[in-house]
Amino acid sequence: MNRQFFALGCAAAVLASAAAITFAGAQEAPAADASPIYGVTIPEGYRKWELVAPAIEAAPLNELRAVLGNQIAVDAYRAGTQPFPDGTVLVKLAWKQTPSTEFAPATVPGAATTVQVMVKDQKKYAATGGWGFGRFIDGKPVDAAQHETCWTCHEARAKAQDYVFTRFAP
Numbered sequence: 381m382n383r384q385f386f387a388l389g390c391a392a393a394v395l396a397s398a399a400a401i402t403f404a405g406a407q408e409a410p411a412a413d414a415s416p417i418y419g420v421t422i423p424e425g426y427r428k429w430e431l432v433a434p435a436i437e438a439a440p441l442n443e444l445r446a447v448l449g450n451q452i453a454v455d456a457y458r459a460g461t462q463p464f465p466d467g468t469v470l471v472k473l474a475w476k477q478t479p480s481t482e483f484a485p486a487t488v489p490g491a492a493t494t495v496q497v498m499v500k501d502q503k504k505y506a507a508t509g510g511w512g513f514g515r516f517i518d519g520k521p522v523d524a525a526q527h528e529t530c531w532t533c534h535e536a537r538a539k540a541q542d543y544v545f546t547r548f549a550p
């Protein structure tokens with residue numbers, strides 16, 4: 381090996397180990413705004429994403445919900461691509477069901493309850509079907525115990541659709 385190549389090799393090794401340290405650090409201690417276990421954060425700009433479908437949960441939570449998807453998610457839905465490709469992000473918003481003050485039979489969103497996120501990354505989340513999960517209340521992630529329930533339910537009940545419940549609303 382001549383000197384020039386040796387120097388290049390050293391530089392590459394230093395860069396690689398720096399990257400490894402950064403990655404290991406991120407894995408061990410997710411940022412305060414990231415979910416435990418998965419390190420998922422609330423994606424920037426998600427409120428401008430396209431609607432995939434609304435949903436209602438009658439009891440016990442009595443919630444109105446809306447699932448939004450980023451461009452990769454929406455393209456995959458439209459093309460019927462499954463499994464969803466890496467980079468897919470789905471966000472579920474939820475509010476308490478509240479009667480309209482103007483017209484009581486109508487139900488409208490009351491207080492916001494949770495924001496839930498699913499991120500597809502086959503490699504990073506290989507142990508959970510390629511999905512990383514995050515649940516947030518007032519912008520802050522809930523504890524690890526709650527995050528353990530995500531994969532259990534999605535795996536058990538939505539396996540046939542790449543672990544995603546929501547279908548694109550017609």
Ligand code: HEC
Nearest residue numbers: 435470472496497498513514515526529530533544545546
């Ligand atoms: C007991 C079952 C259950 C558990 C536990 C659960 N989910 Fe879900 N999830 C659902 C159902 C059912 C839907 C479909 C939309 C709806 O009805 O609200 C859904 C929808 C979603 C969606 C929209 C994409 C999709 O699959 O339809 C996201 C994002 C999501 N859940 C995240 C989470 C996160 C994060 C957790 C853990 C903190 C979690 N879920 C735990 C049942 C569950």
